Amino acid sequence: MSVTIENLSYIYDKKAVFKKNALFDVSLKVEDGDFFALVGRTGSGKSTLAMHLNGLIRKQTGVILIDDFDFDKKINLKALRAKVGIVFQYPESQLFADTVALDVGFGPKNLKLDPKEIDARVRDSIGAVGLDYDEIAGKSPFELSGGQMRRVAIAGVLAMKPEILVLDEPTAGLDPQGKKDIMELVSSLRSSLKAVIMISHNMDEVAKYCNKVALMDEGRLVGVFTPRQLFRDDTVERYGLLLPSAVSLAHKLKAAGVINDADILGEDELVAKILEAKNIK
Amino acid sequence: MSLIEFDNVTFSYRAGLRPAIKNLSFTLESGETLALIGHNGSGKSTLARLCNGLLIPDKGEVRVDGQSTRGKNVFDIRRKVGVVFQNPDNQTVATIIEDDVAFGPENLGLKSEEIRKRVDDALESVGMLGYAKRDPFRLSGGQKQRVAIAGVLALKPRVMILDESTAMLDPLSRREVMEVVYDLVRKENMSLITITHFTEEALEADKVLVLDGGEKYMEGGREVFLKSKELASIGLTAPTAVRVADALRAKGLDVARDVLYDEDLVKALCR
Ligand SMILES: Nc1ncnc2c1ncn2[C@@H]1O[C@H](COP(=O)(O)OP(=O)(O)OP(=O)(O)O)[C@@H](O)[C@H]1O
Ligand SMILES: Nc1ncnc2c1ncn2[C@@H]1O[C@H](COP(=O)(O)OP(=O)(O)OP(=O)(O)O)[C@@H](O)[C@H]1O
Ligand SMILES: [Mg+2]
Ligand SMILES: [Mg+2]
Numbered sequence: 001m002s003v004t005i006e007n008l009s010y011i012y013d014k015k016a017v018f019k020k021n022a023l024f025d026v027s028l029k030v031e032d033g034d035f036f037a038l039v040g041r042t043g044s045g046k047s048t049l050a051m052h053l054n055g056l057i058r059k060q061t062g063v064i065l066i067d068d069f070d071f072d073k074k075i076n077l078k079a080l081r082a083k084v085g086i087v088f089q090y091p092e093s094q095l096f097a098d099t100v101a102l103d104v105g106f107g108p109k110n111l112k113l114d115p116k117e118i119d120a121r122v123r124d125s126i127g128a129v130g131l132d133y134d135e136i137a138g139k140s141p142f143e144l145s146g147g148q149m150r151r152v153a154i155a156g157v158l159a160m161k162p163e164i165l166v167l168d169e170p171t172a173g174l175d176p177q178g179k180k181d182i183m184e185l186v187s188s189l190r191s192s193l194k195a196v197i198m199i200s201h202n203m204d205e206v207a208k209y210c211n212k213v214a215l216m217d218e219g220r221l222v223g224v225f226t227p228r229q230l231f232r233d234d235t236v237e238r239y240g241l242l243l244p245s246a247v248s249l250a251h252k253l254k255a256a257g258v259i260n261d262a263d264i265l266g267e268d269e270l271v272a273k274i275l276e277a278k279n280i281k
Numbered sequence: 282m283s284l285i286e287f288d289n290v291t292f293s294y295r296a297g298l299r300p301a302i303k304n305l306s307f308t309l310e311s312g313e314t315l316a317l318i319g320h321n322g323s324g325k326s327t328l329a330r331l332c333n334g335l336l337i338p339d340k341g342e343v344r345v346d347g348q349s350t351r352g353k354n355v356f357d358i359r360r361k362v363g364v365v366f367q368n369p370d371n372q373t374v375a376t377i378i379e380d381d382v383a384f385g386p387e388n389l390g391l392k393s394e395e396i397r398k399r400v401d402d403a404l405e406s407v408g409m410l411g412y413a414k415r416d417p418f419r420l421s422g423g424q425k426q427r428v429a430i431a432g433v434l435a436l437k438p439r440v441m442i443l444d445e446s447t448a449m450l451d452p453l454s455r456r457e458v459m460e461v462v463y464d465l466v467r468k469e470n471m472s473l474i475t476i477t478h479f480t481e482e483a484l485e486a487d488k489v490l491v492l493d494g495g496e497k498y499m500e501g502g503r504e505v506f507l508k509s510k511e512l513a514s515i516g517l518t519a520p521t522a523v524r525v526a527d528a529l530r531a532k533g534l535d536v537a538r539d540v541l542y543d544e545d546l547v548k549a550l551c552r
Contacts, residue, residue, distance in 0.1 A: 144322070146368070174478065249546065
């Protein structure tokens with residue numbers, strides 16, 4: 001079940017004075033098994049693109065095909081949303097129920113699942129995002145810290161057991177351990193999901209977890225790359241981004257002659273490269 | 282007299298709940314910048330709310346410029362302590378961006394030309410002047426954060442508290458916005474508390490305060506970031522250069538102990 005987007009353009013407030021193309025002629029394809037990153041500076045159109053995928057924004061021009069959903073016809077939004085789960089930017093503003101358990105269980109309940117199944121999903125997904133069910137299930141979501149709310153919001157989408165998971169800045173505001181936990185979690189879900197699409201400003205995470213990266217700028221798609229291609233040189237800096245921290249450090253070490261090439265993505269590779277240069281096994 | 286002083290402060294959101302801040306003492310001097318770090322739920326935002334009198338301690342005292350937040354001068358304290366809270370949607374008050382940014386300065390009773398100037402300067406410095414007449418809700422995530430920061434810049438408070446206010450910005454914008462903030466802080470001799478999960482950002486501040494479960498875990502200068510083991514044990518992480526240096530040492534390479542920034546590691550390895 002792939003996601004195909006062709007020549008997608010979108011303008012907010014078509015009639016307004018401040019009309020602006022939030023998306024312009026974007027075409028891309030996400031395939032089964034992809035952990036697909038969408039990156040680009042603030043305002044480049046990433047969230048606008050993501051919101052199309054579960055019908056939150058109605059397509060204006062272009063083609064979107066997801067599985068057998070043809071966005072040119074009237075689509076069954078409920079069915080689409082059971083397939084495509086989106087964790088929005090600032091998902092904590094969407095928490096609403098009296099307790100964490102009710103909030104996470106809201107989606108499954110809407111699917112009219114068996115109460116036992118709902119309960120199991122709620123427990124599993126709260127555990128999966130690294131929260132303690134017994135401690136937190138009965139609390140009001142509004143009595144949590146920012147990072148705890150974020151995890152609850154992610155749990156709510158996981159409880160829907162979507163096939164395609166779209167995450168808009170899922171780790172912004174999480175502490176380092178929390179970031180790692182969420183990324184490892186999503187990564188481990190890959191076998192049960194068809195595809196993951198992640199919007200992120202965190203190039204370290206993109207380098208570590210994603211196999212493809214789409215770079216956006218001012219509503220246009222600059223291109224789709226592998227992380228290694230994209231982070232080979234400092235091209236990304238022209239698009240408001242920075243190199244992953246290990247790569248940036250590698251470039252400095254290379255410039256100083258400590259290592260011969262900066263062809264690495266992560267810290268482990270960098271450490272190995274330095275040791276090699278220093279003749280240490 | 283310190284600008285902000287926490288004197289053995291304990292605070293719980295409700296009776297019976299574990300305190301969100303426990304027996305905490307620290308001071309922030311005029312002109313000083315402080316990075317406040319800690320895991321999710323460690324009490325950082327609670328500390329911010331205690332600074333501007335939005336929350337009042339159960340025990341102990343918070344003093345701003347010598348005045349207890351327990352007193353009747355909350356308004357005076359709010360004009361001295363400007364906070365950008367975590368979620369910008371919750372602090373937008375107006376339907377046009379420039380009105381939203383003008384809200385604080387208007388409450389200070391400034392002349393309208395002065396307000397105009399401050400609003401324009403603030404929007405300009407976060408790169409949002411071109412959006413002045415737009416609806417603050419109809420923006421991208423990072424644009425909303427820029428507007429929220431402009432709102433506090435226009436206030437020119439004695440202390441600025443940024444509660445993860447750059448979390449949704451792209452990496453270069455984050456750098457730019459923090460530069461603007463530091464420039465203003467230095468120019469106006471303001472103080473700054475920056476709450477952040479970005480180590481790079483925390484490394485800019487003069488001092489670091491690390492919270493764990495509402496209590497002080499470490500406090501000091503930037504050398505706090507050399508303690509990778511202690512940081513890791515509470516779910517935080519040291520800068521990349523420190524981690525790489527650690528890994529190299531573990532493999533038997535002799536690397537200087539005080540490597541903190543990338544440049545330090547380059548120097549250490551060139552020797
Ligand atoms: N509801 C809206 N109404 C009008 N314009 C909007 C709305 N939401 C976004 N925009 C505009 O559309 C453009 C693209 O916004 P979008 O939210 O897709 O960006 P983004 O890439 O997700 O940015 P960020 O990284 O800051 O979240 C921006 O110029 C933004 O100002
Ligand atoms: N309004 C509230 N009512 C009850 N408890 C709360 C409330 N807000 C926060 N808490 C609790 O107080 C503790 C500290 O929360 P706080 O928001 O200060 O953490 P934080 O360090 O800012 O975390 P984060 O990095 O996730 O934003 C947490 O255990 C949280 O669940
Ligand atoms: Mg966005
Ligand atoms: Mg917080």
